[in-house]
Amino acid sequence: MKILIKNGRLIDPVGGLDTVGDLALATGRIVSIGQVNADFDADRVIDATGCIVAPGLVDLAVRLREPGHEHEGMLESELAAAAAGGVTSVVCLPDTDPTLDEPGLVEMLKLRARKLSRCRLFPLGALTRGLKGETLTEMAELHEAGCVGYSQAEAPVRDTQVLQRALQYAATFGYTVWLRPQDAWLGKGVAASGAIATRLGLSGVPVAAEVIALQTIVELVRVTGARAHLCRLSSAAGVEIVRRAKAEGLPITADVSINSLMLTDMDIGFFNSAMRVVPPLRQGRDRDALQAALKDGTLDALVSDHTPVSEDEKMLPFGEAEPGATGLELLLSLALKGAGLEAGPAASLDGKRLAAALATVTSGPVKVLGEAIGSLASSAGRLVQGGVADICVFDPAVSWKVEGSQLLSQGRHTPFAYESTGFELPGRVRLTLVAGQLAHEALEADSADAAQG
Numbered sequence: 001m002k003i004l005i006k007n008g009r010l011i012d013p014v015g016g017l018d019t020v021g022d023l024a025l026a027t028g029r030i031v032s033i034g035q036v037n038a039d040f041d042a043d044r045v046i047d048a049t050g051c052i053v054a055p056g057l058v059d060l061a062v063r064l065r066e067p068g069h070e071h072e073g074m075l076e077s078e079l080a081a082a083a084a085g086g087v088t089s090v091v092c093l094p095d096t097d098p099t100l101d102e103p104g105l106v107e108m109l110k111l112r113a114r115k116l117s118r119c120r121l122f123p124l125g126a127l128t129r130g131l132k133g134e135t136l137t138e139m140a141e142l143h144e145a146g147c148v149g150y151s152q153a154e155a156p157v158r159d160t161q162v163l164q165r166a167l168q169y170a171a172t173f174g175y176t177v178w179l180r181p182q183d184a185w186l187g188k189g190v191a192a193s194g195a196i197a198t199r200l201g202l203s204g205v206p207v208a209a210e211v212i213a214l215q216t217i218v219e220l221v222r223v224t225g226a227r228a229h230l231c232r233l234s235s236a237a238g239v240e241i242v243r244r245a246k247a248e249g250l251p252i253t254a255d256v257s258i259n260s261l262m263l264t265d266m267d268i269g270f271f272n273s274a275m276r277v278v279p280p281l282r283q284g285r286d287r288d289a290l291q292a293a294l295k296d297g298t299l300d301a302l303v304s305d306h307t308p309v310s311e312d313e314k315m316l317p318f319g320e321a322e323p324g325a326t327g328l329e330l331l332l333s334l335a336l337k338g339a340g341l342e343a344g345p346a347a348s349l350d351g352k353r354l355a356a357a358l359a360t361v362t363s364g365p366v367k368v369l370g371e372a373i374g375s376l377a378s379s380a381g382r383l384v385q386g387g388v389a390d391i392c393v394f395d396p397a398v399s400w401k402v403e404g405s406q407l408l409s410q411g412r413h414t415p416f417a418y419e420s421t422g423f424e425l426p427g428r429v430r431l432t433l434v435a436g437q438l439a440h441e442a443l444e445a446d447s448a449d450a451a452q453g
Helices: 075-084 101-114 139-145 160-173 195-200 205-225 237-248 258-264 284-296 328-338 351-359 363-378 444-452
Strands: 004-013 017-026 029-034 046-048 053-054 055-061 087-092 120-124 176-179 227-230 250-259 301-303 389-400 425-434 437-441
Touching: 004 351, 017 258, 017 284, 017 351, 029 139, 053 351, 055 075, 055 160, 055 250, 055 301, 055 328, 055 363, 075 087, 075 101, 075 328, 075 437, 087 328, 087 363, 087 389, 087 425, 101 120, 101 139, 120 363, 139 160, 160 176, 160 205, 205 227, 205 237, 237 284, 250 258, 250 284, 258 284, 258 301, 258 328, 284 351, 301 328, 301 363, 328 351, 328 389, 328 425, 351 363
Parallel strands: 004 046, 004 053, 055 087, 087 120, 176 227, 227 250, 250 301
Antiparallel strands: 004 017, 017 029, 053 389, 389 425, 425 437
16 A cells, blocks of 8 residues: 655654655555655555654553453454554563463464554563573574563562573573563562652562662673663662663663653552552652653663553552553653653654654664564664654644543553543654554544543
């Protein structure tokens, strides 16, 4: 299908492209940027006047809940939510049931996603069998099945010798190990240690839980030479460890979730279980350090940490509620808001700030994935002639209030619900294209409702 997107503000964070013009797509590729030849015969013309035309978003932390947790999320609903949020590629975690530790399970999941044609799916394979932290999986076989890296999700590897062997094996074949740094014993609480947790009588997770795990991972990376991606950092102390490791030249990347970037433990309020997330929300100084680190490049990507949770398992006392929140449909808007951008006409938005915000959810995540996504690495997260036509068109002038009932995800719970935070979010996705094919298109009525807030 040939598509012509006209009169949009074209933004490519990597190449510095920032111009009002047209974008021509054919055979799943971008064939022309800016000015399009008059003889381009489009099957469909899309008027993007007043909109931003950007690369499709890439989310590095998504739980699709299938297989095993279909009551919390189906592949259909969660990939539809991704497309509605302008996300064209997702990395899914291996903590399904059964765990993604067998090639057949990975292949089946990828096949299901391919048939839905909503979003590109890049699975992480389990680092150890059943995520038990004892026996390494057959990484080479999982790689052949389509895994882009290896993770323990939220299950720590208690035996550091097992972790060292995993990193040694990964280094031999050039694989990346994805780890969320948290000590197995210190990380058993439900809220961040501090005055709020003490006042509410909630068991705490100290910053030391992240720091100790980070120091261990950094030392093992130093001795093995393995590539490690540090997932969902939550503390100022953790940021400093990553900053020093990068300055040393260690092959480390890191990300932060929209929850930790925007919220603090103060938002727990009176035991609001929607704020029960992992890692736990920390203090204001930690949030400020994370925002600064994302801005200066110490942190490479912003992620949704999308974890849909059912009503029955969320609407419980704070300490008993299942941690997690839906986030795919909020990622773009929170990236903009986190960069200090509010709703306004496309022409009025500061170009440098806009490009920097988009980079954290497009080119930054692609850089983390690197060669693991093959030929897509050269053009995913970018607008480049000849590159893949994964496109997000959004209206930056729209301001909207988050209501769980309006989300496409099967998980309706989010800490960013208007009733909890009072946040009005900037930017609403109008159109999402994956490989030049329409994955999502907002109805005019939806856009009008969003504009009214």
